[in-house]
Amino acid sequence: MVDRYDIAIVGGGLTGTAFALALKHTPYRVALVEPRPPQEPTADWDPRVYAYSPGNVDWLRGLGGWAEPVRAQAIHGMRIFGDHGGKLAFDALETGLPELAWIAENGRLQSALWQAAGQAANIGVIAGQPESVVWGEGRHALVLADGRRIEADLLVGADGASSWLRDQAGIGYTIKDQHQAGVVANFETERPHRGIAWQWFRQDSVLAYLPLPGRRISIVWSTHEDAVPERMARSAEEFATDVAEAGHHALGSLRRITPQAAFPLKIRRAREWVRPGLVLIGDAAHTVHPLAGQGVNLGFRDCRLLAEMLATGGNPGEIGRLQAYAVRRMEDVASMQFTTGGLKSLFTNPDPLLRSLRNTGLGLTNSQDWLKQALMRHAVQ
Numbered sequence: 383m384v385d386r387y388d389i390a391i392v393g394g395g396l397t398g399t400a401f402a403l404a405l406k407h408t409p410y411r412v413a414l415v416e417p418r419p420p421q422e423p424t425a426d427w428d429p430r431v432y433a434y435s436p437g438n439v440d441w442l443r444g445l446g447g448w449a450e451p452v453r454a455q456a457i458h459g460m461r462i463f464g465d466h467g468g469k470l471a472f473d474a475l476e477t478g479l480p481e482l483a484w485i486a487e488n489g490r491l492q493s494a495l496w497q498a499a500g501q502a503a504n505i506g507v508i509a510g511q512p513e514s515v516v517w518g519e520g521r522h523a524l525v526l527a528d529g530r531r532i533e534a535d536l537l538v539g540a541d542g543a544s545s546w547l548r549d550q551a552g553i554g555y556t557i558k559d560q561h562q563a564g565v566v567a568n569f570e571t572e573r574p575h576r577g578i579a580w581q582w583f584r585q586d587s588v589l590a591y592l593p594l595p596g597r598r599i600s601i602v603w604s605t606h607e608d609a610v611p612e613r614m615a616r617s618a619e620e621f622a623t624d625v626a627e628a629g630h631h632a633l634g635s636l637r638r639i640t641p642q643a644a645f646p647l648k649i650r651r652a653r654e655w656v657r658p659g660l661v662l663i664g665d666a667a668h669t670v671h672p673l674a675g676q677g678v679n680l681g682f683r684d685c686r687l688l689a690e691m692l693a694t695g696g697n698p699g700e701i702g703r704l705q706a707y708a709v710r711r712m713e714d715v716a717s718m719q720f721t722t723g724g725l726k727s728l729f730t731n732p733d734p735l736l737r738s739l740r741n742t743g744l745g746l747t748n749s750q751d752w753l754k755q756a757l758m759r760h761a762v763q
């Protein structure tokens with residue numbers, strides 16, 4: 383059986399589903415192919431929790447994708463601490479913004495996006511496993527495990543950091559493996575968080591507290607991969623004590639509400655993002671260190687620009703427009719990879735001079751309003 387579409391998106395994670403939705407008012411027929419569609423959310427909290435920039439949340443709201451069943455918490459302030467007295471604080475009120483970011487669970491946002499995409503007349507949501515690609519001159523074809531064949535002028539790789547479509551196209555990637563991993567878990571807190579996010583740069587790790595609705599937080603503790611088995615083996619009580627101590631009891635004592643989960647952290651960039659009839663977006667094209675909470679935000683900004691550039695119609699696989707898209711996205715991604723990778727290296731370096739400099743640097747940044755405003759302007763897009 384052959385199904386013909388203009389655009390076929392491989393991967394229905396946050397990036398792929400949001401991109402499909404962003405095409406709902408275009409004349410294109412869009413297929414969204416995902417082997418593991420999101421489950422109905424339960425009342426339990428998802429350990430995968432991300433920070434979303436206000437610019438991206440506005441965009442998702444406009445698409446109808448920031449809706450039930452999303453549970454979101456606004457961040458009104460951020461407190462960042464160095465490992466030797468350095469401190470940097472951001473407050474939404476100071477910057478004239480209603481909030482600095484939003485925190486929400488991955489699973490619930492994916493469900494909301496998936497539901498909205500399923501209601502759009504021009505989007506075909508397909509639960510299926512792609513098995514091979516037939517590369518053509520004008521259009522390409524995805525062959526699914528159940529024998530279905532999906533032909534499209536443009537294939538979009540939104541299938542994550544280990545992208546299958548990228549491999550099928552033979553596109554390599556650069557990888558910076560700093561042997562880091564992130565351990566995540568959710569907690570109830572003794573004291574209210576008041577919409578404040580916290581981050582501690584420690585010499586051996588970076589710990590973030592992200593506020594969730596109610597008296598709850600999600601944490602991301604990124605550290606050397608050798609330290610992960612020990613953190614994963616800690617009991618609920620032991621881990622809650624470790625996290626409360628590492629966070630200087632900023633929110634009092636903690637009670638763990640989801641078990642620890644660990645993710646390897648590798649900074650990757652695909653060597654090519656576009657080819658005739660092919661584009662990679664989100665983690666399939668690039669990943670960043672999670673310390674700035676910007677991975678999915680970069681992916682959404684890919685979607686926003688690509689959808690805007692495709693809105694004029696015409697052949698979506700035409701290489702000139704895809705190349706123009708890639709050039710325009712490169713700077714945002716490169717600067718985020720450089721900044722987060724550099725910060726992480728700076729804070730894990732044991733040199734005492736660097737230790738003093740990095741802490742002074744946080745204090746200096748804190749005292750320079752223009753610099754804080756510039757940093758915020760980039761982060762809220």
Ligand SMILES: Cc1cc2nc3c(=O)[nH]c(=O)nc-3n(C[C@H](O)[C@H](O)[C@H](O)COP(=O)(O)OP(=O)(O)OC[C@H]3O[C@@H](n4cnc5c(N)ncnc54)[C@H](O)[C@@H]3O)c2cc1C
Pocket residue numbers: 392393394395396397398415416417418431432433434511512540541542543546547564565566602645646647663664665666672674675676677678679680681
């Ligand atoms: C510990 C940690 C904390 C993070 N915190 C943040 C944060 O606070 N803020 C932030 O912005 N980002 C954060 N990130 C990054 C964020 O997780 C990713 O950037 C984001 O999930 C990427 O979305 P994606 O849709 O591109 O890829 P994915 O979420 O990986 O989705 C890929 C989709 O493709 C599907 N798929 C896989 N293989 C195939 C195939 N062969 N065919 C079809 N479909 C396939 C998968 O089932 C999945 O649904 C964090 C990452 C980590 C590891």
